[in-house]
Amino acid sequence: MQQRLHDWLEFWRFLWQRFFDNRGADNAAALTYTTLFAVVPMMTVTFAMLSAVPAFQGTGEQIQAFIFHNFVPSAGEALQEYLRDFTTQARQLTWIGVGVLAVTAFWMLVTVERTFNTIWRVRQPRRGIATFLLYWAILSLGPMLLGAGFAISTYVASLSLLSGPDAVVGAKTLLRFTPLLFSVAAFTLLYAAVPNARVPFRHAFWGGVFTAVLLELAKAIFGLYVRFFPGYQLIYGAFATVPLFLLWVFLSWLIVLLGAELVCNLGVSLQWRKRGMPRALVLLGILRVFHARQRSGLMVRHRDVQRQGWLLPEHEWEEVLSFLEDQRLVACTGGDSWMLSRDLSHYSLQQLIERSPWPLPHLSQLPDELDEPWYPALRVALQRLHDEQTLLFGDSLANWFEGQGTDKK
Incomplete structure (x- = not known):
């Protein structure tokens, strides 16, 4: 109760x-x-x-x-x-x-x-x-x-x-x-x-x-x-x-x-609200669905993404689509059907991160498990990025203000 x-x-x-x-x-x-x-x-x-x-x-x-x-x-x-x-x-x-x-x-x-x-x-x-x-x-x-x-x-x-x-x-x-x-x-x-x-x-x-x-x-x-x-x-x-x-x-x-x-x-899944999935991960998950369905010659609709476990509501789907369309990564084929309009072999993850309006998630925001082939490698990369940032910017502000930051050692 x-x-x-x-x-x-x-x-x-x-x-x-x-x-x-x-x-x-x-x-x-x-x-x-x-x-x-x-x-x-x-x-x-x-x-x-x-x-x-x-x-x-x-x-x-x-x-x-x-x-x-x-x-x-x-x-x-x-x-x-x-x-x-x-x-x-x-x-x-x-x-x-x-x-x-x-x-x-x-x-x-x-x-x-x-x-x-x-x-x-x-x-x-x-x-x-x-x-x-x-x-x-x-x-x-x-x-x-x-x-x-x-x-x-x-x-x-x-x-x-x-x-x-x-x-x-x-x-x-x-x-x-x-x-x-x-x-x-x-x-x-x-x-x-x-x-x-x-x-x-x-x-x-x-x-x-x-x-x-x-x-x-x-x-x-x-x-x-x-x-x-x-x-x-x-x-x-x-x-x-x-x-x-x-x-x-x-x-x-x-x-x-x-x-x-x-x-x-009313159609927003309770499970989705509870997960609080970082939008950057949602973006990658949706792009993975686009990539997989393009290789099979299939279009992508909102319900196709939801069937893959990404239960995001309509308004979040529209926000992600708006960004992907602005980047000319996807194009509408009529109605609510979409498809990739760019070869992802020539588009790096770094490009996506730099242009995305949603920042990379903090380690504490990452889910313990995610049924996506790219997630384990991304988690390791984010851990390494966190360690590098700690190494580079871990000195106190007093040391930085006195010109004794990490790059001066």
Whole structure:
């Protein structure tokens, strides 16, 4: 039990460190700034798409009220009125104005995808027609699906089996959890579809559950703060709603990005995290796999490396590939397949060490055993290097400062 608790705490420590390494707070601030400009265009595009279908007339306002009531703290009620006025005025724009709003909404989606790709260490983001089709599907089909889902849920909730005196036991309790279920579904889809990487559905689902529950807790705490600490109204007066809304959007993006980190790292092997393998050894192991598979005429993929015992996660694989590609040692053959692009008979280990961003490991960092043909010789070489360094630089600093270092003897 203690070991399991230790592993759980170690995983969250690792996740928190990854969140800061990826500049999660900075990205959340950037997304908050983008959201401030994109919220009205997104609402306008949504209402425009819904109004194109006669069956969805008036659904946009109901969806907006539903979102603000269930997903935004009570401080957002006044802002909802402002946004409704802005959206009403935006509907009277010319086609040029609508185009500008659409571009702003597209930019919001681009920023979100870029941030997610950073978390997943995606090296090749979507380009051209693939990007356009994805964003267009979100802006056009998204409102349609949302309106259809809202209409269906409203109809189901009105059934006598779920409401009224003859309702099934527990039905009202289930209906109270409907906003949470909507949140789980939305975040699951967000984590599964937005990154330009393969995301297992179960990982996206657990990330959606985590984010939805955490947002509910944050909304409750934020509401208590607004209710019991109204000092902000003395400072900002009638303008207080705007900074509160921005703070809530920032907290929401922090939670969403933390959920993305969770989804990305759920596939990281516990054994791999515990080993703490020095990245220089990982680099050599991956190059050995490339060399062996090239001699057999085979390409290399991430899962091929994992089958050889190198259980590194996707983001570490991408980092190593980025370095090897910069050194023109490997080249992409399409998709996620790679191959050597240079004869390793004319590329020395010294060249690799000098150009690698990862230093040689200290003797204390070396594993006792490693099933690699090059490892015994490397271990001996590192021991000799350590002995030589000790011999050359083992004198005290006082002797060196007095000109009596090892090279003066």
